[in-house]
Amino acid sequence: MAVPVQWYLLLSAAMFCIGVFGVLTRRNALLFLMSVELMLNAANINLVAFARLWGNLTGQVFSLFTMALAAAEVAVGIGIILVLYRNFSDVDVTRATTMRW
């Protein structure tokens, strides 16, 4: 018996909110990155769930793309964090405030 799509949506929404919460409250850049991954995967769950509901594989293919994209994004993000650490001797995002008014 298939799980109704609403449950997937709830799971996805919960994951997304956890990601948003992480982005808004955490100060460590690495946790930032992880929160962003959570949000991306929340979207992936949506894609896969609807793909299964409609019997259309396009959504699943899209989620594969998203994973590849996320991997690339992590590479860039890690690079940024390295530079952040080099310049500020820390990965606390609230301390890097030189680019302001």
Next chain:
Amino acid sequence: MSAAFTYAPLIVALPFLSFLIALAAGLADRDVLPKGGAIPGILATLGSLALSAWVALTVAGGAVFDETIYEWAVAAGVESQLELSFGLLLDPLSAMMLVIVCLVATLVHVFSLGYMNDEGETGLPRYYAGLGLFTASMLGFVVSDNLLQSFVFFELVGLCSYLLIGFHFREPGPPSAAKKAFLVTRFGDYFFLVGLVGIVATFGTAQFGGAESFPHVAELVLAGEASVRTFGFAPETWFTILGLLVLGGVIGKSAQFPLHTWLPDAMEGPTPVSALIHAATMVAAGVFLVARMYGFYAVSPTALAIVALVGGFTALFAATMGLVKRELKQVLAYSTISQYGYMMLALGTGGYVAATFHLLTHAFFKALLFLGAGSVIIAMHHNENMWDMGGLRKRMPVTYATFLVGSLALAGIVPFAGFWSKDEVLYEALIHGLGTEGSLGTVFLAAYAMGLLAVLFTGFYTFRMVALTFHGEPRTDLAADPESVGWNVKGPLSVLGLLAATTGFLNLAPVKKLTGAKVDFLHQWLEGPEGAALMATLSAKHYKHLLHDVNPAQVTASELGPLLPAALSLGLAITGALVAFRLYATPEPTEHTAKLGGLQDVLYNNYYQDEYQVWLATNVVQPLAGVADTVDQSLVDGVVNGVSSVSLSSGSRIRRIQTGVVSNYAALVTLGLTALLVAFGLYEGWLL
């Protein structure tokens, strides 16, 4: 087309070329040209003179010419297209004027050799460049076939006078006189420009001659055979307004009341320049313009009345101021204003030929008087005060003889040139005043009376000047031992002396009336060659038709004989001259005008004209300008500045949200997205 007309553009181009040569020489090196650049100028004006004479002969042979040479802008309109062009209009009037301008310009160039080169002036290339451009602009003005071209050259003439009056720019007087001349004439030209735009907007053309020309279209409109856009006015009113607007420029350039104040100050310029300005260019340009578009004025009684009154009043007004002046050139300056007043009087009272005739004779005798004054000034080492002269008659016989001829012509003593032309001016004013019914006739008679009274004063100031300068005993050591002048001074004087004595015989209209002999050559000349289609709208005969048949006031000449008016004006002139001679041609003359008391001060200060104009400028115009400035600074600029300061201050506040903390940005993005979602939800109705 006759060959002369093919080469006619060269008349303008040659002096312009001499300007370029002198300019290049002036820029390159001081002594690269012999005589400081005078030679190209003399050759160019001589060449122009020869070509002008050829053109005049061709016109006399029955050919006239009106062609567009260069079209510099075409504007396609809804109904018709507007063409802005340069062209040549060579008819009897412009051919005559070409000869006058070229002749006077040539003589002035030669005279400058004596007045400028021999006196060791510096900056001569600049001087000759100015003379060349001045001559070229005036010639370009004379041959103009449309009003726009006239305006362009009119302005160039004004610019050149500015450059030449301010030639001695290191002294305090000339630059300020030059500025005054420029600004006062520009003030008039402003009206001219508005009038020009009005004429082009009304008629769609600015051509002077031919069936499509604006004076002719105006005539057709008044006769009810055509229609133009008159911006809500009756055609008569609108044409009068346009004519009066153009007249503003004329009043400024021809130094008519109340814009005459620049001319006496312009005496600060070198004397040959004064001769050129007063005789053939600049001042003559104004009167020539009215004569050029006379068909436009002839149909409007109001415009004629104003021209006549301004002319008559200026003639009298300027003559009274000339009575008390102490400087030689000042007297001549006021006489110029007065004489141009006569020309305007003639034009206003329907004496087109008389005005042209006076323009012709005046050009010669006034150039003569100015060059004679220049000769005296050389002799007196640039002292111009007549009270320091006296007794120069025996020491400078050539100057005296020619100056006397010029003075007799100016005073209007028979048989010198000025008598014939001034007599015709006054005669035309009188017969048209008597013949025309209604208020226009009265206005003509009033203008005539002022002109007639001015004759007495003219005789007086002219011979006061002659007596003080040349008669009696020398009053200073300078006058006792004047510097001698060379051939380049005496030559032009002699030529002009001959002309001032004889040009009157070109047009013996009174003799024709009395004897029937056809000796009114200028009348025949301005009637134009028989059969030329162009002359149908430009001839003196056509103007007479306009004055009598198209003009609502029906300007008519009465049948009065010429003898009585001539005797009257001659008697007045001789009386004035004799009184002046009796008073001042004594060994030790005294300042008799001092007996006038306060009146003399008023006259000497030119009726406080400058003062009231300065008062107007400082007490009326300046406060007005202050108000305008305040409005501009506070209201107009206030709005602009307000907008910028609001955006500046709000920008400086709002940019504070750029904290640089990534978490804040994330929070803003999230909040923003939430707000958007809520807003859309409420708006679309799926949230509640």
